[in-house]
Amino acid sequence: MARPPAEVDAGGNVAAVRTGLWQKVALFGPGLALAATSVGAGDLVSALEGAGSFGMGLVWVAVVGVVIKYVLTEASGRLQLSGPTTLMAKIASIHVGFAWLFTVAVAIMTTLYGAGLGSVAALALEMMIPGLPAVPTTIAIILVAGAIVYAGRYDFFEKYMVGFSIVMFLGVVVIAVLAAGAMEEPATIVETLTISIPGGSLPAALAMIGGVGGSATIAIYAYWVRDKGWTDLGHLAEMRKDAAVSYGAILVFVLSLSVVGTALVHGTGVTISDSAELEALGGPLAAMFGQLVRIGFFVTFFVVVFSSIAGGFNGFCYMLADCIRVVRRIPDSQADAFIAPRRPLFTAVLAFQVVAPLVIMFTGRPVQLVLAYAISGAFFLPLLVVAFLVLLSGRRVAPELRNRWPVTVVLVLSLVLFGALAISETVRRFGG
Template structure:
């Protein structure tokens, strides 16, 4: 790794896993939540979206730091805390995958059904799932990173470009940095902080770091730059959608409903105000956003599950590409085929609520276990938590406990 910094731009040549994290973490659900927040409260919750990105930087950086410092994985660390962690994660990841698979497929199908109405929404959702499964079945991390970079480029150009077109003056946007809670905004505030940038996929970052070939604490600096870039991109996307929601909807008194179909409602507004080409470009950008999340989750969470399976059932280490193993392909199939049954109920909002609740149940677990693992004396000094990391992780743990409680009240209500 010493030659990484020896040439101008050397560090930037290695950037990649963070882009995959950004693409995976910013799914249709994040964009819908941000768009709805903008449509209801204008720029007032901009600060919450930014705090959400900062929190996720700490969580994904901590997970990857443990990978680099120990040469093992975050699951190895969890196992050292007790076998209960393996039970918790195993049960969680099976239920989460079933719900997320249906959510991701239906969300990605929405813009495709609008652009190409030759198939119903359920038909497009099934094709999306099959495409994600086929991609991870036949490809490795290197191909995933290349494809995701293209999709992120489309996302950036379309969504940020749209925000620039409709953006107000900078001082007006910056008013959203004031820490205020408009009446009725607590639910959306917690959702922005907790949901922006992904949930369980933040812990998958360490696996992509390993797939990239980074090993040892010598890669900490590169990893931190890469991870920070991921959430800068995430923050840009989220702020862009907040601007779109605030300018096109809040200012006109239009409040979107709490479902992924809200993005299609926005495309109608765009067509009316800015013309059909802009509306079509928006749907393309939405499709790229959602499908990049499908590819990232299908790959990253299958890596995660494979590691859990090997450790929990004491299987020998894999010799060769992980993507060709049975546990990897079995979990990719689990994300794809059983959730298709949920697509026929055509209840995308219920799926979004269930997904949000299960995502909230993982985040306190991740934050608390990172606090326990990254303060150990057997870690290299440069890999241990400092006071700032401990403060952010502790605050995150408290925040996500509150969010999990709020989400469970929501789902049972």
């Protein structure tokens, strides 16, 4: 990965520090891109809503969710390191029908991914700049996200995603520290920090486990690992550190949001059940710390959503282009001609991702499309876990890359959990 040009002072010290810092950050590019993409508005709302109702009582659930998602992401990275072929090509080696299932799920998620996020990002901007027209702002955000994904290859993508991750994680940590310091009863943070399921919290707990750390991004991570140049067993330690940094950052983000929710929402009767209600936090923040902190919170909110759009656009371009290549049985030796940025199929998928939300925005959201998105997303993780159990066991991969028994246990438990959530989501959608 290219480094930014060094700036040398008279003694040469500044250059050494800046170059060294960039080298250290660059080691964790795919993981920080994963963190910035997988943390979205839903995580903001669920963490604040959970803290508003139960204080720090659901923090342990976030820890469980992060551990599970780390195991799945590490498995995704190991599978990619098992050979030069792409993730979807490896999945197709189980059976081409399995690849078709992924193709259908990914196609649906790709179609609808940006439809809601664009309007949420526009909402965040409107909270900072009242009076912004919603529709033109949404269109502009989607077009800008598409343009920066189109603009460069992986090294460029990694740089701006690392930048987004630094802004969003530092932003929420600073706000959490300020909010905790201003609490009249800071002991509430410790008093509500329990390992239990408070009455009525089970749905919120399951939602947090399923949502924290993303779902499709776990598969996308394998493509970013591949583009990073980590292509064999020799990069195993780097990949594991990278994934650990990603989920460490995600855990810090969720913990910080839980502190903010406990400090500003818990016991007040205020509810944060959707993105629009996040504006309710603006008043208390401004009253306590001034307009600068209020604006900082909404800047963080915007970066959280925008980074999810840009990262998702990039990742789904890889995945859908590769799904199409695999089901068309195009040889793995030609993969980069189809799935690399700026290649025709990658660009076509990106254009489709940009246009689809705009069409949906002007034509409404047909119930069938929303239903298909929810169900395909719910079943994506169980399918992926099955692939990890099959492909990373036995003699398919080198001994160092095989699932150890603790990982197998977590994968099996994940399959049961996410399978149950998928069935529950399907029943709820059709039942409603």
